[in-house]
Amino acid sequence: MSRHVQTGDAEAREPLLTRYSKVPDEDSDEGVIIFDKSASSGSVSSQVRLSYEEAVEAAGFGVFHYGLLVVCGWANASDAVEILCVSFLLPTARCDMNLSSSDMGLLTASIFLGMMLGGYMWGYLADKKGRRKVLVLSLTINGLFGGLSSMAPWFSVFLVMRLISGIGVGGSIPVIFSYFSEFMPRMRRGTMISALATFWMGGNIVAAGLAWLVIPRNWTEILGSSSFQGWRLFVVLCSIPSLTSALFFQLLLPESPKFLMEAGREKEALHVFKKMFQMNMKGKEKDFTVLGLSVNPKRDLEESRVLGKGGLAWALKKALMPIRQMFQGSLKGRSFVLLVIFFCISFGYYGLWMWFPELFSKLEKGGSPCSNVTQFSPMRNQSCYPVKTAVYMEGFIIAASNLPGNIFTILMMDNMGGKILLSCSLLVSSLSVFLIYMVKTKYQSLILSCVFSGVSVIAWNALDVVGTELYPTHLRSSALGFFTGIGRIAAIMGNVVFGDLVDNNCWVPILLVSGFLLTGGLVAFLLPQTKHTELT
Known part of the structure; x- marks a missing residue:
């Protein structure tokens, strides 16, 4: 569910909204978006969670x-x-x-x-x-x-x-x-x-x-x-x-959807993209309100491994960690x-x-x-x-x-x-x-x-x-x-x-x-x- 599907040039030129449709998801009441490959590869369909950039594009602009x-x-x-x-x-x-x-x-x-x-x-x-x-x-x-x-x-x-x-x-x-x-x-x-x-x-x-x-x-x-x-x-x-x-x-x-995805809060990010789409497409006959997202909440775990844990010194190191990462x-x-x-x-x-x-x-x-x-x-x-x-x-x-x-x-x-x-x-x-x-x-x-x-x-x-x-x-x-x-x-x-x-x-x-x-x-x-x- 978390892997991305690579698409061909023909698909890449299609409008983004036409390449997705909503299907039921066992883990969600709302469903997820699947990537429809039938236009370029017969009747085969593969389910995929959208990346942040794909989700922002799919939510429209308005x-x-x-x-x-x-x-x-x-x-x-x-x-x-x-x-x-x-x-x-x-x-x-x-x-x-x-x-x-x-x-x-x-x-x-x-x-x-x-x-x-x-x-x-x-x-x-x-x-x-x-x-x-x-x-x-x-x-x-x-x-x-x-x-x-x-x-x-x-x-x-x-x-x-x-x-x-x-x-x-x-x-x-x-x-x-x-x-x-x-x-x-x-x-x-x-x-x-x-x-x-x-x-x-x-x-x-x-x-x-x-x-x-x-x-x-x-x-x-x-x-x-x-x-x-x-x-x-x-x-x-x-x-x-x-x-x-x-x-x-x-x-x-709302909170930034990019931040929510980075924090692993997929449902909240889904809600933000849904709100964006509804406002941008209001008055238009569009039914594309729910997205499945690819999240990767590993950052805090990686920092913990690097810094360890231990009181004030650990807290100070953690606070200064972004500066260290900026200059590496x-x-x-x-x-x-x-x-x-x-x-x-x-x-x-x-x-x-x-x-x-x-x-x-x-x-x-x-x-x-x-x-x-x-x-x-x-x-x-x-x-x-x-x-x-x-x-x-x-x-x-x-x-x-x-x-x-x-x-x-x-x-x-x-x-x-x-x-x-x-x-x-x-x-x-x-x-x-x-x-x-x-x-x-x-x-x-x-x-x-x-x-x-x-x-x-x-x-x-x-x-x-x-x-x-x-x-x-x-x-x-x-x-x-x-x-x-x-x-x-x-x-x-x-x-x-x-x-x-x-x-x-x-x-x-x-x-x-x-x-x-x-x-x-x-x-x-x-x-x-x-x-x-x-x-x-």
Whole structure:
């Protein structure tokens, strides 16, 4: 019952649904699917359990997948909202909480520190306990502690709350792409993952739009409270996407069928494929709702033989086992390449992105952003009120500039493949950063930042696709969690380097970012091509 039947070329060209029919199964009330070979080999029929890729294809593509895209996309957007929330609240929160420049730097780094701590932990749990459970829990932690931070009376409490919220974000970002990819037929996977990544831009726009709408208004008169300023209401509103996403996952979506098959939970996986087929074929005269699946739940047994058992040491070895497996055998080369790429793009993107306002301020003094070498801080000797709306308008424009890059990725991902898009976009991003030397005005810098935003988003989208396709199911979430954790370390380092050098040696971090992006683009050519590959 568990072996696969090899088919000829003629069969392979037939539509998948026409090659199967339902027959009773002694072990099941519902029956299993058999492979009908009568068209090419007389009247002989052989019973076979479908592999994961065959089952996904047989379940069809339609309403279920688009609904999944909306729910997962909203969760992806909620992560973007939480990350960008801090940068938008700083201009007013710094006055209300009497923050120094070092305090603001610590607050900016806290979200990345939390994501670094949570990335691998959540990814490991997702590979062991299930994708949906981890998504519900991490999104709930993200939204709950993000919302509670709005009521923090002291900066230390606010900092801890944002750190814990960041741990939640660190879980949902890598797991959401693993979960989503495991419902997709391979010929549509690249396009759909690119569409999912596009929702990050939506989160940017939501955060910038909310900040523009909420923070500048005088909520003291409206709410009748002098202690609940506009930035606090903004923080509360930013927590809603995460909490509603957790609710949607809990009530509307099933566990990943690929994970269920790997865990040996065949009946549950059958139910998921049945639900997918019913939704995709609703209104059509199709009767193909039950599949027999080929499962192979041997992973935990193999790990037990390798690690043995024995208290805390055994538990620690087991937790680190996925990292060990990532850097062994055929996975070793691609893991080292991805480590370099994640470090380079995160150092460059987040290092430069968080300091664009500082560079804009320098440009207002005349010359290029690196021509002014005197000590300067836009936070000194400035009043927080009335709130200046220009920063929110610029943030909104830069967020919207992601749209062309996202559209390009969706249209070209399945044609060109993630490897080529990743390499080329990183190389062009490197060039756009280098051209900062030629900028002379604030508006030129705004245009350049929009170009950088539109091009770099292609690299991020391609990395999301490639990362999910390079690793087997039992390592997928752990790998993405590990690499995003490496990326957060790089993001913290990028912000520290800019903070130390942007005043006196501005050219150093800018050239460093350009060099890292160039390195990432060149190294990406070493990755294997994953276009239309089957998930293992």
